[in-house]
Amino acid sequence: MEHRFAIIGGGTSGHINPALAIASILDEGFSRKGDTCRFIFAGRKAGLEGELICKAGYDFMDIEASPFPTKPSIKAVKAVRSFRRGRRQCIDILKEFKPEGVVSTGGYVSAPLISAAKRLGFPVMIHEANAFPGRANRFLSKGADLVMTGFPDQENVFSEAKRVVYTGNPVRKIMFGNTYEGSRAKLGIPEGKKTVFAMGGSLGAATITGFILSCARRPEFADVKFVLSCGKHNKVEITEEDRKLPNLEIMEYITNPNDYLCGSDVCILRAGAVTCAEITATGACAIMVPYPYAAHDHQSYNARSIAEKGGGIVISDEDCGSGKIIPVLSGLLENEEKRNDIRKCAAALATPDTDDRIFNAISDALSKQD
Numbered sequence: 001m002e003h004r005f006a007i008i009g010g011g012t013s014g015h016i017n018p019a020l021a022i023a024s025i026l027d028e029g030f031s032r033k034g035d036t037c038r039f040i041f042a043g044r045k046a047g048l049e050g051e052l053i054c055k056a057g058y059d060f061m062d063i064e065a066s067p068f069p070t071k072p073s074i075k076a077v078k079a080v081r082s083f084r085r086g087r088r089q090c091i092d093i094l095k096e097f098k099p100e101g102v103v104s105t106g107g108y109v110s111a112p113l114i115s116a117a118k119r120l121g122f123p124v125m126i127h128e129a130n131a132f133p134g135r136a137n138r139f140l141s142k143g144a145d146l147v148m149t150g151f152p153d154q155e156n157v158f159s160e161a162k163r164v165v166y167t168g169n170p171v172r173k174i175m176f177g178n179t180y181e182g183s184r185a186k187l188g189i190p191e192g193k194k195t196v197f198a199m200g201g202s203l204g205a206a207t208i209t210g211f212i213l214s215c216a217r218r219p220e221f222a223d224v225k226f227v228l229s230c231g232k233h234n235k236v237e238i239t240e241e242d243r244k245l246p247n248l249e250i251m252e253y254i255t256n257p258n259d260y261l262c263g264s265d266v267c268i269l270r271a272g273a274v275t276c277a278e279i280t281a282t283g284a285c286a287i288m289v290p291y292p293y294a295a296h297d298h299q300s301y302n303a304r305s306i307a308e309k310g311g312g313i314v315i316s317d318e319d320c321g322s323g324k325i326i327p328v329l330s331g332l333l334e335n336e337e338k339r340n341d342i343r344k345c346a347a348a349l350a351t352p353d354t355d356d357r358i359f360n361a362i363s364d365a366l367s368k369q370d
Contacts, residue, residue, distance in 0.1 A: 009105030168351030183263030
């Protein structure tokens with residue numbers, strides 16, 4: 001039996017990667033039952049989704065969509081016209097493809113497809129990755145057959161959906177099953193060598209990069225090993241002198257972040273939804289520095305949801321940039337008991353069965369359509 005799904009989510013990797021992950025989860029889940037899956041993704045070809053989804057090898061349909069401004073303006077009129085044209089495109093796509101369900105992971109680009117799905121009566125399923133739900137998902141969840149959440153206790157936010165299920169955020173399987181000692185052995189870190197790992201995501205984080213470069217030059221951290229994943233679009237100048245520092249290792253991109261997250265004594269990271277899921281999956285001792293310009297400051301909500309349960313520490317981008325983070329870092333490096341407590345609390349928040357939760361939630365929602 002072939003199962004068909006139309007999937008949408010765009011604008012940022014925080015929407016696109018969960019969409020790709022859900023397609024993989026559905027494909028794997030149905031293959032265990034001897035069935036097959038066929039997917040069609042929709043979005044803006046000029047957007048990041050057009051690049052990443054086509055690169056992943058999925059069928060992709062280019063649709064029209066524009067962000068809705070928060071205040072009345074001429075842009076709002078243009079956005080409405082764009083939405084209507086995009087919805088007409090999506091109606092044609094859905095009529096031809098006839099999916100079993102329509103899945104959205106958010107972003108303004110998802111509005112035309114979800115609206116078209118509701119108009120035609122196709123089951124609508126939404127995944128919200130962040131602790132503070134995005135504007136598109138909050139609006140589109142009204143009447144949705146299913147809302148899956150990356151963080152717990154969001155039933156009240158999505159009270160107008162037919163069903164809300166806490167599934168967690170999907171992460172790669174390599175994030176689970178790591179140990180501190182095993183990861184350090186794989187990385188070749190000598191016993192007793194304090195190690196700090198910093199990563200700002202694939203695009204980098206100027207504040208975190210600048211802080212790590214300054215730390216590596218400070219005499220009190222001379223015996224600490226710093227590992228920096230600076231990202232492909234790093235905007236901070238890294239000099240030849242920086243690269244020659246004996247206690248600093250700089251990489252553009254890391255393919256095995258699980259080893260560094262688990263094997264480092266302290267990690268300094270942003271607080272995107274997937275990063276937070278990776279923190280808990282690896283049981284990392286993390287200082288989270290939320291990106292201050294994220295929509296609705298959702299990274300701060302993500303970070304606090306972990307920190308409030310003892311699973312990490314939150315430091316503002318401003319305090320990181322001004323150096324106020326230094327005593328926090330020093331305190332953690334000097335206190336093994338506190339680091340271990342944070343690790344245990346972080347690991348306790350992980351959802352290793354997220355893939356099963358997502359597959360079962362979608363399967364249950366579809367079964368109620370029969």
